[in-house]
Amino acid sequence: MPSTSSATVAEEAERKYSATGDRPLPDLTGLPSVDAIDVDRFELSAQYYDTADLCLLRSKITLRRREGGDDAGWHLKLPSGVDTRTELHFPLGDDSAEDVPADLGSLLRGIRRGAPLSLAALLVTRRHRHRLRSSDGGFVAEVVVDDVDAVRSADGSEIRWKEIEVEWNSTLGDKTIGRFLTALEERFAAVGITRSESPSKLHRVLGDLLPARPPIAKGLIPVRDYLSSELHTLGLSDIAVRRDARDAVHSMRKAARRLRSALQTYSDEIVVDPDLVDELRWLGRRLSPSRDLEVQWERLTDRVADIPVESHREATRARIDEYFSARSEAARLEAVDTLDSDRYVGLLTRLDAAITDIAPATEAAGARPKVARKELLRAVAALSKKVSRRVDRVGDAENPAERDALMHRARKGAKRMRYAIEVIAPLHPKRSGRILDRFDDFQDLLGEFQDSVVAREHLLDMLSEQGHTAETSFGLGILFRIETEIGDAQAAHLDSGWRKAYRAARRLWT
Template sequence: MSTQQSGGGSAIHATEESERKYTATPDQPLPDLSGVARVASIDVDTVELSAQYYDTSDLRLLRSKITLRRREGGDDAGWHLKLPAGLDTRTELHFPLGTSGNGHGPDRPPAELLGLLRGIRRNRPVALAALLSTTRNRRRLRDSEGALLAEVVVDDVTAVRGPDDIELQWREVEVELGDGGTASGSELLDAVEAQLATAGITRSPSPSKLHRVLGDLMPVLPEATGAAGYLRDYLVKELHLLELADVAVRRQAPESIHSMRKAARRIRSALQTYADDVELDDTLVDELRWLGRRLSPARDLEVQWERLTDRVADIPIESQREATKARIDEYFSAKSDAARIESIEALDSERYVELLAGIDALIDQLSVAPSKHRKRAGLRPEKLVQSIGSVAKKVSKRVARVGDAEDPVERDERMHRARKGAKRMRYAIEVIAPLHPGRTDRALGRFDSFQDLLGEFQDSVVAREHLVDMVSEQHHAAESSFGLGILYRLESEIGAQQAAHLERAWRKALRAARKLWD
């Protein structure tokens, strides 16, 4: 588990933890783990832990697979915020236990952590949701050099949940990778799991202790039915990704703005395509477009900075390369800082919170029995496929118009419109993937190549715009201006190459997609 500083010099530290949970009964002892590969010694001890878990009244954090707690005892006492990060893996943010001088106390989570969760919480307050006391019997598996491979613990837990004061007790086993076990990763976890299985200790159905305590209080969406159900499930998935990306953007995590903008675009495209089919108000489309525009500058600058930095290697003279690289860094550094501030201001706004609430309401609307809405009651899932066909016709027209452009500026604008239409079509296909999984997989595979072409073209257009801005700035050395000119020529050539292959790439993508509705 590597530790890193997170969040612009704050007291928050982040670690990646990979662990698995198992159910066990009081009469199930742990098996002998000394035979697990690479284990040379096992340290055994017992620690007492107590933790207070916090959540909104409607369990927003738990529903997003996030936990916020204050723990005392053990090696990592403090405030912990756990975020999903993949199979068996979570990102855990640590904040030290504080006093009133730090702005938080035993019943007041740190403002720094609550700020990261503003979008998840919908800006609602959090309160004590559960109290857990744990007696932890710990076994630390070490290799021949003393490095910690994994920690296997038996937890005897007593929990009291806040909503109704019900008390629960259970035993569970946790296996967490140590710094010395990360190289083998899942192989080590699998080896320990195999040993546990010999003692009848099996994987837990609950992803966390808090889920075991409060899981039955979480609202449950009815089973998806028909066309509205496909759309609802797609929105639920993408909203979850958007929320997690929101937290990552606030933490300044790599690629976070890209992930958030992509999730917002997918939601918007799905709503645009199927608004008429399931009686949706288009207000959310406008608001999602607003969010995308607030996120785009920061992401575009990130992409362009990396792109042009890599392109510097194509400048033939070393002095020109160095001068050009320095000028590119100076230019993008200033613009990126300003763009990031604009992104965070958008996420901190009431308008953004209202947008999230609007998506929540739409998901609830799509979960209502279709018999209560005559149009949705008569809508067959196959009708959604026809909507994709309508989008395809629009994209075909946009692609055809690119070849009729009279000058490069007009060509660039028409390519951009074709790109936006193709993205909308791709995301619409993703919505109906459960309806025709094989066909949609093939269609999306073709779209990957087509969108790569359009994306490369658009990146070349934006790169040229930035290069012109840099050249127009005053008081810079001639070496850098000459280097920027070389990069402009290269980007122009790239754009022309992509435009020349547009129609052929679209025919291939359309041929695969047409099988969905023909």
């Protein structure tokens, strides 16, 4: 049985093209960077798995068990960018083709909403492969012609088609690959080969079974699109957290925070279940320790270089590593336990329903089911007043502890406002881009301040523990002083930073 630890990970860059009849490929010799072509033929058999309601396909994820060729195994493909996907490859082991390995099922628990995975389609592909190489034998690209026979499990229907795939070596650089693809597609166009409308073979087989999105008020389209996008990010981040990928917890927390912020900010315009907001807050809090420890460990390790006595740096760094290592592993396990909980799966299911059934708040009250752009802008304007009040209160703080708490409230309000602007950015793309740049600057200021506050808390915890040497006490004390100075410097720029962000944002509603 494959396990996640046995997986190999690769970035796959490819495009699919439609071919009709027996039309042959154009001549591939003489393409940019290509000096040799190897040709072979073979057959592939693949079983594709999904839930009954196609949760994986709706998330642009494919899971298959493939036999034949030179990459037999379990393949999990995750979207990662334009023309690119991240592929996790697991060895076949002794598993039956009828069952998805438990480790793979666990990795996809959030995406599948706890539902079982079963055979969705069987594909047999007769592949004619052309491997294009450079003068030194390096891999440039692979052009394959696939004759595909597919049977889908839902109704037993059979589908047959021919397609062309081009996969390239992205490490060659954008310019090199750009020249290659331009030349190749010119030759394709000359013989009537065009880009495929289906993003994957499985989508071609099952795409017509995906439900259409229900019509909604025009003014709510950017809200629904934003919520859908962030829920998709949340799902992909879920998989990354389970794999212990770098920055995965940060990405997941941010998606949860954006979902919560959008639901709160536009609660006067759309029907929102307050309990859903509370559940997103719960998720963020459960993920928070893992992310905060990751950030602080890296921050304080980097800061060690600022200790003026070089001989004290190594001992201080060792103390920091000792402090964070045990805590970080415990926090990561807590995060994964959260993702395995029924409460978390229930939250995802409710988010699905809330986005699918999104409706204007006026509709619930029996009034006209319409949301105008100006109503969305009015919500952002109201939020800006709250942030202004929070910023003003910081200046009234009577001591550093109170100032730190008020700065944190201002930071949370500004972040919520930034996310609210992201929601309506499609309505004012150019103007919103400039505004978000200003908010990025302001958030950087507030984020650096908050990181300095948390760093000081960790340093005090370290200093309070037993077993310190003179070197570590000195080093940790120096780091505490540095973090205090950083916090004071950021707080001094709070008013000016907010004024710049606010002046940019108010152009949306004035």
